[in-house]
Amino acid sequence: MSKSKNQEGLSVKKEEDFSEWYNQVCLKAGLAEYSTVKGCMVIKPLGYSIWENIQKNFNKIIKSMGVRNAYFPLFIPESFFKKEATHAEGFTPEVAWLDKEVTGGEEKLAVRPTSETIMYDSYSRWIRSHRDLPLRINQWCNVVRWETKATRLFLRSREFLWQEGHCVYATAGECVKETIEYAKRYKKFIEEFLGIPILIGAKTDKEKFSGAETTYSVEAIMPDSKALQAGTSHDLGNNFAKAFGIQFEDKDKKLKYPFQNSWGISTRLIGALVMTHADDKGLVIPPKIADEKIVVVPIRFEQDKKVLVKSREIVKRLSKYNPILDERLEVTPGYKFNEWELKGVPVRIEIGPKDLEKKECILFFRDSLEKKVVKIKDLEKVVSQELIFMQKRMFEKAKKVLESKLDTAESLEELNKKIKQGKIVLVPLENSKEVEDILKDKLEGVKTLNRPFKQPNLINKKCIISGKSAAYWVYVGRSY
Amino acid sequence: MSKSKNQEGLSVKKEEDFSEWYNQVCLKAGLAEYSTVKGCMVIKPLGYSIWENIQKNFNKIIKSMGVRNAYFPLFIPESFFKKEATHAEGFTPEVAWLDKEVTGGEEKLAVRPTSETIMYDSYSRWIRSHRDLPLRINQWCNVVRWETKATRLFLRSREFLWQEGHCVYATAGECVKETIEYAKRYKKFIEEFLGIPILIGAKTDKEKFSGAETTYSVEAIMPDSKALQAGTSHDLGNNFAKAFGIQFEDKDKKLKYPFQNSWGISTRLIGALVMTHADDKGLVIPPKIADEKIVVVPIRFEQDKKVLVKSREIVKRLSKYNPILDERLEVTPGYKFNEWELKGVPVRIEIGPKDLEKKECILFFRDSLEKKVVKIKDLEKVVSQELIFMQKRMFEKAKKVLESKLDTAESLEELNKKIKQGKIVLVPLENSKEVEDILKDKLEGVKTLNRPFKQPNLINKKCIISGKSAAYWVYVGRSY
Numbered sequence: 001m002s003k004s005k006n007q008e009g010l011s012v013k014k015e016e017d018f019s020e021w022y023n024q025v026c027l028k029a030g031l032a033e034y035s036t037v038k039g040c041m042v043i044k045p046l047g048y049s050i051w052e053n054i055q056k057n058f059n060k061i062i063k064s065m066g067v068r069n070a071y072f073p074l075f076i077p078e079s080f081f082k083k084e085a086t087h088a089e090g091f092t093p094e095v096a097w098l099d100k101e102v103t104g105g106e107e108k109l110a111v112r113p114t115s116e117t118i119m120y121d122s123y124s125r126w127i128r129s130h131r132d133l134p135l136r137i138n139q140w141c142n143v144v145r146w147e148t149k150a151t152r153l154f155l156r157s158r159e160f161l162w163q164e165g166h167c168v169y170a171t172a173g174e175c176v177k178e179t180i181e182y183a184k185r186y187k188k189f190i191e192e193f194l195g196i197p198i199l200i201g202a203k204t205d206k207e208k209f210s211g212a213e214t215t216y217s218v219e220a221i222m223p224d225s226k227a228l229q230a231g232t233s234h235d236l237g238n239n240f241a242k243a244f245g246i247q248f249e250d251k252d253k254k255l256k257y258p259f260q261n262s263w264g265i266s267t268r269l270i271g272a273l274v275m276t277h278a279d280d281k282g283l284v285i286p287p288k289i290a291d292e293k294i295v296v297v298p299i300r301f302e303q304d305k306k307v308l309v310k311s312r313e314i315v316k317r318l319s320k321y322n323p324i325l326d327e328r329l330e331v332t333p334g335y336k337f338n339e340w341e342l343k344g345v346p347v348r349i350e351i352g353p354k355d356l357e358k359k360e361c362i363l364f365f366r367d368s369l370e371k372k373v374v375k376i377k378d379l380e381k382v383v384s385q386e387l388i389f390m391q392k393r394m395f396e397k398a399k400k401v402l403e404s405k406l407d408t409a410e411s412l413e414e415l416n417k418k419i420k421q422g423k424i425v426l427v428p429l430e431n432s433k434e435v436e437d438i439l440k441d442k443l444e445g446v447k448t449l450n451r452p453f454k455q456p457n458l459i460n461k462k463c464i465i466s467g468k469s470a471a472y473w474v475y476v477g478r479s480y
Numbered sequence: 481m482s483k484s485k486n487q488e489g490l491s492v493k494k495e496e497d498f499s500e501w502y503n504q505v506c507l508k509a510g511l512a513e514y515s516t517v518k519g520c521m522v523i524k525p526l527g528y529s530i531w532e533n534i535q536k537n538f539n540k541i542i543k544s545m546g547v548r549n550a551y552f553p554l555f556i557p558e559s560f561f562k563k564e565a566t567h568a569e570g571f572t573p574e575v576a577w578l579d580k581e582v583t584g585g586e587e588k589l590a591v592r593p594t595s596e597t598i599m600y601d602s603y604s605r606w607i608r609s610h611r612d613l614p615l616r617i618n619q620w621c622n623v624v625r626w627e628t629k630a631t632r633l634f635l636r637s638r639e640f641l642w643q644e645g646h647c648v649y650a651t652a653g654e655c656v657k658e659t660i661e662y663a664k665r666y667k668k669f670i671e672e673f674l675g676i677p678i679l680i681g682a683k684t685d686k687e688k689f690s691g692a693e694t695t696y697s698v699e700a701i702m703p704d705s706k707a708l709q710a711g712t713s714h715d716l717g718n719n720f721a722k723a724f725g726i727q728f729e730d731k732d733k734k735l736k737y738p739f740q741n742s743w744g745i746s747t748r749l750i751g752a753l754v755m756t757h758a759d760d761k762g763l764v765i766p767p768k769i770a771d772e773k774i775v776v777v778p779i780r781f782e783q784d785k786k787v788l789v790k791s792r793e794i795v796k797r798l799s800k801y802n803p804i805l806d807e808r809l810e811v812t813p814g815y816k817f818n819e820w821e822l823k824g825v826p827v828r829i830e831i832g833p834k835d836l837e838k839k840e841c842i843l844f845f846r847d848s849l850e851k852k853v854v855k856i857k858d859l860e861k862v863v864s865q866e867l868i869f870m871q872k873r874m875f876e877k878a879k880k881v882l883e884s885k886l887d888t889a890e891s892l893e894e895l896n897k898k899i900k901q902g903k904i905v906l907v908p909l910e911n912s913k914e915v916e917d918i919l920k921d922k923l924e925g926v927k928t929l930n931r932p933f934k935q936p937n938l939i940n941k942k943c944i945i946s947g948k949s950a951a952y953w954v955y956v957g958r959s960y
Contacts, residue, residue: 036560036601037553038586045548045617052549068525069532073517074591074622074639080516098591099577102626106518111554111578111591121516131810137525142554142622146582159554330611 009338013280018224025274026153029283029343032270039151039158043267046283046343047154049291050270051161055140057193057288058163058265061185067136067165072118074141078108080117084243087116090210094145096158111144116211116236116262119166120244129249130170133258134178138165154271155228155480162266168258170250172237175259176214179235182263183216186231194269195286195394196220196276197402198230199424199475201450206433209262213237219449219475221402222275225422227449227479230272233263271480276398277367283344284366286394287387294323294383295345297336299352302329307356314349314361314376318383323349341366346390347383351376367394408456408473412464415476416443424449424477426456428470430463438465439476449475489818493760498704505754506633509763509823512750519631519638523747526763526823527634529771530750531641535620537673537768538643538745541665547616547645552598554621558588560597564723567596570690574625576638591624596691596716596742599646600724610650610730613738614658618645634751635708635960642746648738650730652717655739656694659715662743663696666711674749675766675874676700676756677882678710679904679955681930686913689742693717697930699955701882702755705902707929707959710752713743751960756878757847763824764846766874767867774803774863775825777816779832782809791831794841794856798863803829821846826870827863831856847874888936888953892944895956896923904929904957906936908950910943918945919956929955 010024026032031047043051059069075098081088096111103109112118119137127135140163151157165182169175187198199219208215212234220230241247241257250256277284287293296315301307308327315325324345326336333350340348348364355361363372363382367390374382407423409415418425429435429448440447442465451474461470490504506512511527523531539549555578561568576591583589592598599617607615620643631637645662649655667678678698688695692714700710721727721737730736757764767773776795781787788807795805804825806816813830820828828844835841843852843862847870854862887903889895898905909915909928920927922945931954941950 033602033605035553035598037555037557037589037598040553040555042553042602043551045550048550049548051551068529070525070528071523071531071641073515073520073522074624075517075520077517096582097579099579102576109517118515118517122513122522125513144554161551 009342010280010282014223014278018275021280022271022275022278023153025278025283026271029278031274031283032153034151034153039147041151041153041157041159043161047267047270050273050285050289051267053289053291054193054265054269055163058189061189062138062165065136065181065185066134067138067167069139070137071139071141072115072122074112075109076112076115076118078110080121081110083117084211084240087211087240094147096144096146112141113143113145114262114264115139115141115143115164116166116240117244120240120246120260123166123168124244124246127168127246127248127258130251133168133170133248134174135168136165137167138163152271152480154267154274160267162264164262164264166260166262168241168246168260170248170256170258172259175237175261176235179214179233179261179263180216182261183218183231183233186218186233186263186265190218190220190230190265190269190272191395193286193288194273194276195391195398196230196272197395197399199227199402199450199452201452201475203232203450204429204436204448204474205431206436207448209234211236211239213239217450219479220272220276221405221424221477222272222480223401224275225405225424225477227424227475227477228268228272228275229449229479230269231263231265234261236260236262277394278344281338281369282342284394285344285346287346287391290344290346291322292324292345293321293387294318294347294349295336295340296323296325296349296351297333297340298325298327299333299350299355301327304353304356307351307353310356310376311351314351314379317380321347321383321387337364346387349379365390367397410461410464412442415446415464419443419446419477424475426452426473426475427464428458428461429472429474430466430468431471432466435463435465445478446476447479449477449479451475489822490760490762494703494758498755501760502751502755502758503633505758505763506751509758511754511763512633514631514633519627521631521633521637521639523641527750530753530765530769531747533769533771534673534745534749535643538669541669542618542645545616545661545665546614547618547647549619550617551619551621552595552602554592555589556592556595556598558590560601561590563597564691564720567691567720574627576624576626592621593623593625594742594744595619595621595623595644596646596720597724600720600726600740603646603648604724604726607648607726607728607738609728613648613650613728614654615648616645617647618643632751634747634754640747642744644742644744646740646742648721648726648740650728650736650738652739655717655741656715659694659713659741659743660696662741663698663711663713666698666713666743666745670698670700670710670745670749670752671875673766673768674753674756675871675878676710676752677875677879679707679882679930679932681932681955683712683930684909684916684928684954685911686916687928689714691716691719693719699929699959700752700756701885701904701957702752702960703881704755705885705904705957707904707955707957708748708752708755709929709959710749711743711745714741716740716742757874758824761818761849762822764874765824765826767826767871770824770826771802772804772825773801773867774798774827774829775816775820776803776805776829776831777813777820778805778807779813779830779835781807784833784836787831787833787836790836790856794829794831794859797860801863801867817844826867829859845870847877890941890944892922895926895944899923899926899957904955906932906953906955907944908938908941909952909954910946910948911951912946915943915945925958926956927959929957929959931955
């Protein structure tokens with residue numbers, strides 16, 4: 001934020017100390033900062049602009065699917081939590097309650113950790129007939145989970161921002177189909193817009209959402225080989241409908257419990273974006289999600305007014321990319337280059353008196369760090385193409401990293417070896433919580449991520465823990 | 481929300497029981513509902529779509545003024561509140577605190593009622609030099625004020641949504657200028673987009689924001705002659721800068737306290753929109769703020785497929801207005817007309833077999849309830865014009881109502897008489913809290929609204945309460 005201090009670059013390299021590097025990118029690029037309020041973060045304008053672009057683009061997707069946005073109360077009565085037993089159990093440890101003096105004689109109130117219960121209370125009044133279905137509602141809001149572990153910007157904080165979609169269907173079939181569809185849209189959105197390749201699949205029973213029948217997840221694999229759960233879509237069956245008394249009269253005039261799902265992505269995605277794309281010079285924002293896609297840095301414009309005039313003309317011509325014009329006099333072009341590289345602006349345009357004579361300018365691409373000389377008259381066309389190339393290049397690069405990390409193992413020993421090599425490993429496993437507990441215990445912190453939709457052949461495959469017939473292939477690894 | 485139940489119209493008229501009518505419009509049009517959580521409301525998709533359009537359009541305005549969006553924590557430490565004494569005093573009664581068991585040994589935390597303190601704590605780290613100024617930050621968020629009075633949808637609830645802008649300047653002059661500018665932008669935005677005419681001016685010292693030097697407000701006058709404070713812009717002077725230790729090194733190398741403002745509009749605006757424009761048939765949404773500006777109702781399309789084909793073609797041609805196509809078979813066209821009138825869709829297009837033969841369709845305008853026959857080929861042009869006319873017509877109509885309610889008085893007796901006639905009255909008043917207390921006491925609930933920027937002549941005018949020389953002309957009336 002500060003324009004006054006000398007812009008400090010990163011003091012560690014991504015390869016050297018990944019965790020410290022991540023922290024420095026978030027802080028020094030101006031994405032976020034730690035708040036004086038323990039466990040909470042401040043999302044600074046650059047970070048928030050990424051979130052706004054996530055919102056804008058994801059809203060288009062869900063609106064095309066018939067989802068409408070709404071807003072439900074921040075506070076949830078204790079009795080609502082208790083209605084769905086597994087759900088209550090899952091969230092209780094991290095719920096923040098209001099002071100009893102505030103609520104007085106009224107019921108104890110929680111600050112929402114998620115909104116299933118408060119929304120489904122409304123749904124029980126809204127839904128009467130099969131004609132009210134499907135009902136597809138989403139909300140963008142803040143949620144609170146009273147984490148006791150140390151805060152990590154975007155990755156773990158007591159408050160974060162997210163969207164939570166909550167849909168209701170007449171049949172289990174429709175519900176399952178759309179639950180999977182939302183997970184697929186997450187994958188597509190995160191890959192296309194954030195340039196982060198995704199492993200999509202179903203969670204094991206042990207790792208599914210509290211109260212769900214099945215949880216589908218999209219997992220991103222970070223350069224330090226830890227998985228980051230980037231989004232989830234939960235098939236809730238009719239568990240919540242029963243708990244909240246949501247019933248509808250079907251075409252056959254019978255009263256039935258409908259089927260529900262919920263699905264969410266959060267400001268975590270910004271953390272995934274940083275880890276995936278940033279480098280030793282700072283942040284790199286994929287063009288599609290960058291608010292300001294271009295910065296124009298005029299060179300020696302103090303001596304040559306024409307440079308500034310042309311720069312302003314370029315800014316005007318490229319206005320749809322929301323370009324920044326850096327006309328500061330108090331800092332050198334080199335300083336400006338460093339600053340905008342730190343902040344991750346996708347394309348820099350440099351233009352000085354000599355370029356102007358040749359009717360040229362220089363494009364610099366933040367991801368590849370390469371430069372290209374371009375005729376000024378061709379700028380619109382070239383910039384448009386190059387932004388597309390960059391978006392694609394960033395995804396392809398990240399995809400190669402992901403692919404290099406994927407492996408399979410058919411024994412605990414082999415798994416252990418591959419985990420140590422920094423792999424995310426597909427293993428055959430029995431469907432059993434005990435087996436997963438043992439896995440986590442034996443290979444400290446290693447857990448199941450998800451079961452890919454496309455399963456390799458399972459015939460004669462044995463669970464690497466129990467030795468019994470495996471139920472599925474599942475990715476395992478450490479995770480955020 | 482329910483598509484199944486018979487759409488019930490309003491059972492009272494606006495003229496008969498304004499308060500009940502308002503409630504029915506909000507509930508039956510599907511804008512919002514009371515939550516099971518006492519004092520909180522659920523903003524349903526139609527209500528939220530209006531809020532999204534307010535956000536989208538107002539964001540454009542503030543971004544053009546150099547404001548950037550960010551996000552600060554929901555929780556505020558008790559010590560932050562106490563730093564600015566007047567501010568603390570003003571908010572303490574309605575603050576919702578977290579349970580001490582949650583915060584444990586840590587400091588007591590409040591759910592934000594407003595974010596001056598938490599933001600200025602960050603500002604004290606962000607601002608170092610005159611080059612960091614002006615700093616212009618805004619956030620869209622939820623805030624909580626533990627009201628004890630009964631909830632009124634959009635008007636009074638324990639949680640509401642708003643934007644709060646918080647800017648910092650090197651000089652008092654810049655600060656005052658922009659504080660007034662934000663109030664002016666509110667007026668312009670609310671008049672142009674929501675079609676609600678505004679009285680702009682400064683609050684008296686008694687009614688200003690806790691901690692402010694001066695508060696500017698935009699007041700809307702409702703049909704029941706009560707004022708609704710639609711937005712405020714506070715000049716905070718350097719009170720908060722001193723309290724939070726925000727200092728900058730100026731060009732003269734001296735360390736100085738900067739000057740600050742804060743300004744906000746909230747989901748209250750939706751309440752103002754309902755009261756201003758809705759009628760006995762339900763909601764009327766000004767076209768510029770309506771998400772779905774058109775509904776196409778095909779008539780007798782079951783018998784004549786061509787009607788449906790043409791209707792779909794029309795929807796496609798008018799896609800930029802986000803039109804609804806109501807092809808339901810289970811309800812009659814009359815039912816559909818009532819439903820979309822209740823929900824306030826600006827323009828209805830009716831098309832049946834006979835219209836089709838003549839290559840015509842019928843436009844129905846929600847505000848005037850008038851119809852117009854239009855050649856189908858001219859639809860784009862006519863709809864585009866008519867939406868502009870409607871927006872203007874709605875504002876002009878509301879402006880006439882406002883003007884009919886404005887009056888002046890130069891004695892308490894005259895004021896009393898005019899208040900009883902349903903007027904908002906401009907009176908000469910002394911600048912004194914005691915005088916305002918007496919006013920409120922003598923004319924139950926009547927209070928000062930704001931002092932218009934354009935003041936009538938004050939020479940020889942006496943305060944209507946004290947009889948001493950008046951300090952200003954100020955609007956007085958009852959208010960929400």
